[in-house]
Amino acid sequence: RFAETVIAAMNQAVSHYAKRVPGQPIHLVGFSGGAAVAALIAARRDDVVSLRTMAGNLDMDEVNRIHRVSAMPESLNAIDVAPRLSGLAQVHYSGGDDTVVPFDIAQRFIKASGGRCVHVHLVPGLAHDGDWQRLWPGFLNDPLPCSDSQR
Numbered sequence: 067r068f069a070e071t072v073i074a075a076m077n078q079a080v081s082h083y084a085k086r087v088p089g090q091p092i093h094l095v096g097f098s099g100g101a102a103v104a105a106l107i108a109a110r111r112d113d114v115v116s117l118r119t120m121a122g123n124l125d126m127d128e129v130n131r132i133h134r135v136s137a138m139p140e141s142l143n144a145i146d147v148a149p150r151l152s153g154l155a156q157v158h159y160s161g162g163d164d165t166v167v168p169f170d171i172a173q174r175f176i177k178a179s180g181g182r183c184v185h186v187h188l189v190p191g192l193a194h195d196g197d198w199q200r201l202w203p204g205f206l207n208d209p210l211p212c213s214d215s216q217r
Contacts, residue, residue: 067099068126068141073106080107091115097198098167099123101158102144105175108154109147116155116210120198121167124148124158124175129167145178152181155210159201161192183212 084092093116096104101122108114123129125145130137156179158172172186187208189201 067138068102068106068143069138070140070142073103073110073142076103077107077110080111084113093118095119097121098194102126102142105144105151106142106147109150114154116157117151118157118159118205118210119172120159120202120205121161121164121194122158122172122175123167125171125178128171128174132168133166145175148175148178149180151184152179153183153212154181155212156181156184157205157208157210158184158186159189159198159205160186161194161196161198162188162190163193163196166194185211 080092084090092111092114094104094108094114095118096102097120101119101124104117104119105124108117123144126141126143127137158175160167160169160172162169169188176184176186192198192201
């Protein structure tokens with residue numbers, strides 16, 4: 067799911083749309099595995115100004131260990147690029163009842179990044195398959211750390 071070819075293709079798609087609006091800052095968003103994709107893309111670019119994730123699988127190896135499943139050997143792991151994102155404004159939302167990608171995963175990513183511009187928010191009572199789409203508009207209005215940019 068997170069192999070080099072997948073991340074390269076998604077990055078190419080971001081570049082395609084970025085060319086349509088030159089100079090427009092890029093804000094990447096991802097849910098679950100899409101959070102890993104967004105983080106891996108952000109680490110490759112210099113035009114991304116923020117990263118927001120929900121229930122993000124930001125440490126695939128740890129999530130695999132928790133669920134006792136085998137690794138995907140060609141997949142990249144978002145936590146490995148966390149230090150490259152330390153200066154990027156980031157907010158990571160984790161559900162308090164998420165047993166698929168628990169809160170600890172976002173905390174591990176923040177620790178690995180070492181960045182002061184990285185925040186995590188625990189959303190009490192929300193499971194991985196919870197109503198994230200209902201909450202998203204409010205999350206989008208949350209201020210980004212270390213950034214004046216809101217959208």
